Amino acid sequence: MSATIIDGKAFAAKVRGQVAEHVARLKGDHGITPGLAVVLVGEDPASQVYVRSKGKMTVEVGMNSYEHKLSADTSEDDLLSLINQLNNDPGVHGILVQLPLPKHLNEDLVINSIDPAKDVDGFHISNVGLLGTGQKAMVPCTPLGCLMMLRDHHGSLSGMNAVVIGRSNIVGKPMAQLLLGDSCTVTIAHSRTKDLPAVVRGADIVVAAVGRPQMVPGDWIKPGATVIDVGINRIDAPEKGEGKTRLVGDVDFDSAVQVAGAITPVPGGVGPMTIACLLANTVTACCRANGLAEPE
Ligand code: NDP
Numbered sequence: 411m412s413a414t415i416i417d418g419k420a421f422a423a424k425v426r427g428q429v430a431e432h433v434a435r436l437k438g439d440h441g442i443t444p445g446l447a448v449v450l451v452g453e454d455p456a457s458q459v460y461v462r463s464k465g466k467m468t469v470e471v472g473m474n475s476y477e478h479k480l481s482a483d484t485s486e487d488d489l490l491s492l493i494n495q496l497n498n499d500p501g502v503h504g505i506l507v508q509l510p511l512p513k514h515l516n517e518d519l520v521i522n523s524i525d526p527a528k529d530v531d532g533f534h535i536s537n538v539g540l541l542g543t544g545q546k547a548m549v550p551c552t553p554l555g556c557l558m559m560l561r562d563h564h565g566s567l568s569g570m571n572a573v574v575i576g577r578s579n580i581v582g583k584p585m586a587q588l589l590l591g592d593s594c595t596v597t598i599a600h601s602r603t604k605d606l607p608a609v610v611r612g613a614d615i616v617v618a619a620v621g622r623p624q625m626v627p628g629d630w631i632k633p634g635a636t637v638i639d640v641g642i643n644r645i646d647a648p649e650k651g652e653g654k655t656r657l658v659g660d661v662d663f664d665s666a667v668q669v670a671g672a673i674t675p676v677p678g679g680v681g682p683m684t685i686a687c688l689l690a691n692t693v694t695a696c697c698r699a700n701g702l703a704e705p706e
Pocket of ligand 1: 580581680681
């Protein structure tokens with residue numbers, strides 16, 4: 411039997427539609443247009459693609475998009491002074507600094523200089539602390555998108571065994587916090603985990619956020635489990651022609667789809683949800699800044 415494919419692309423389009431409706435209400439009823447500022451330092455090609463598509467979708471849902479492209483040799487002082495300016499700009503409700511930053515810039519210092527109320531990526535230590543203590547936080551977009559898909563598929567996640575593979579600050583750890591918040595029994599696995607296949611086999615929910623192409627085979631998956639594949643890996647695809655590549659996840663989709671109850675594809679799963687959640691977080695930040703009701 412083949413798993414249900416969780417269509418992140420369609421779900422993300424629905425979320426963006428809801429965001430657009432909320433933006434229209436903010437404009438019509440209150441004369442407020444939410445604004446998202448994205449700061450890109452340097453010319454990393456993948457980051458340029460992300461920033462371009464974030465900007466395009468921000469405008470599509472009716473929000474203002476402000477792009478700040480800085481050269482790779484920008485000094486820390488100049489970057490901090492731009493962030494300070496954006497923190498104080500009432501037209502900017504969300505600030506995102508595209509990671510990774512060039513090596514000479516201190517990522518923690520830069521992220522923690524963003525006003526936590528405008529930190530739509532949810533990486534500021536205040537938001538990390540709020541999330542960890544179950545308080546109202548800005549929640550990192552990728553794990554939030556994963557949680558939304560899981561809730562949509564299962565309804566309640568209470569009591570389920572969840573394994574998150576990966577313990578990064580941007581995906582693994584906040585994902586684990588969110589699953590714990592929804593009353594899952596959570597295991598966080600990483601490169602030192604012993605007998606990872608056995609750990610994964612005990613999971614009703616597997617979230618793979620490693621960055622190793624097709625690392626999780628179908629025979630690690632408990633029959634009927636839900637698999638959320640966060641990984642985005644580019645591999646050679648000689649079958650498409652010489653020098654061609656394709657994107658794959660951290661899960662071996664072809665074998666996992668035979669065993670899982672539900673699975674997200676790559677591409678078309680977690681990726682589109684990440685940007686949709688960024689837009690939703692910006693609307694949330696705008697509502698909070700203006701003392702208005704937040705989207706649910
Ligand atoms: P990191 O490199 O920061 O973290 C990877 C994690 O995987 C680490 O905790 C590491 O463990 C763990 N790991 C590495 N090797 C193994 C192994 N053999 N067994 C078990 N665990 C292992 O990556 P990110 O969290 O930033 O990203 C993970 C993946 O998700 C990447 O493919 C990335 O491209 C993708 N991604 C996708 C997004 C989307 O929108 N869809 C957004 C963000 C990321 P340790 O800590 O011990 O080193």
